[in-house]
Amino acid sequence: MKKTVIGIASSSVKYNGQESSILPISYCEAITKAGGIPVILAVAKQEMAEHWISICDGIILSGGEDIDPFSYHEEPHPKLEKTKLERDQFEISLVQEARKKKVPVLAICRGMHVLNVALGGTLLQDIESIVPNCIQHTQKASSETASHSVKINKNSLLFSILGLHAVRVNSFHHQAVNNLAPGIKVTARAFDGIIEAIEAMNMEENWLLGVQWHPEEMGDNFQMDRLFAEFIKACNQGK
Numbered sequence: 001m002k003k004t005v006i007g008i009a010s011s012s013v014k015y016n017g018q019e020s021s022i023l024p025i026s027y028c029e030a031i032t033k034a035g036g037i038p039v040i041l042a043v044a045k046q047e048m049a050e051h052w053i054s055i056c057d058g059i060i061l062s063g064g065e066d067i068d069p070f071s072y073h074e075e076p077h078p079k080l081e082k083t084k085l086e087r088d089q090f091e092i093s094l095v096q097e098a099r100k101k102k103v104p105v106l107a108i109c110r111g112m113h114v115l116n117v118a119l120g121g122t123l124l125q126d127i128e129s130i131v132p133n134c135i136q137h138t139q140k141a142s143s144e145t146a147s148h149s150v151k152i153n154k155n156s157l158l159f160s161i162l163g164l165h166a167v168r169v170n171s172f173h174h175q176a177v178n179n180l181a182p183g184i185k186v187t188a189r190a191f192d193g194i195i196e197a198i199e200a201m202n203m204e205e206n207w208l209l210g211v212q213w214h215p216e217e218m219g220d221n222f223q224m225d226r227l228f229a230e231f232i233k234a235c236n237q238g239k
């Protein structure tokens, strides 16, 4: 049987004076460990999304820059950080093509924001200046350290994958999902109410799961390994 091919969206930054694709290797390692073949997707014109989706069994939307609020019809908040509209538009197209072809999407950190925006949702542009009494979501601890807890809704695929009502996760985001896109539900929240995971209301129809934390950075973690394993399983079913 052909191995499961997972396209992982990357960022582009200037390196040695040239625009270059970058992706933390931990994403590739997590997919390899789960039995898939990781393929790094360079930021490209929107029409490339259709071609990538036709050769990938699943897509990971990775972390990175803030999303240009233009994509969800808002003006920039003063605390908005660096954005890259070309990347946003390419990844939004990936989500739209994945929807058409029922390709599973695991959306991580910024990726979860992309998933929500691509389907018609909005974001909180800066948690600390908008949400009173919020906890720390941009941890100073190293990335394998779980720094805050999230409560998981029982009625979710995430709950059946992790088998836990609460889990401790790492946290590297100053933005969050605000209004949910149609067809998407919240499956986990931090204790300050910030949305920490989302998924499609109908996972049978199209497996779309977003987590606000970085499971690929959490080292040898049984629950996070299960998350990647279940993602690969869903991708295999669609092959």
Ligand code: MN
Residues within 6 Å of the ligand: 136, 137, 148, 170, 171, 172, 173, 190, 196, 212
């Ligand atoms: Mn968080």
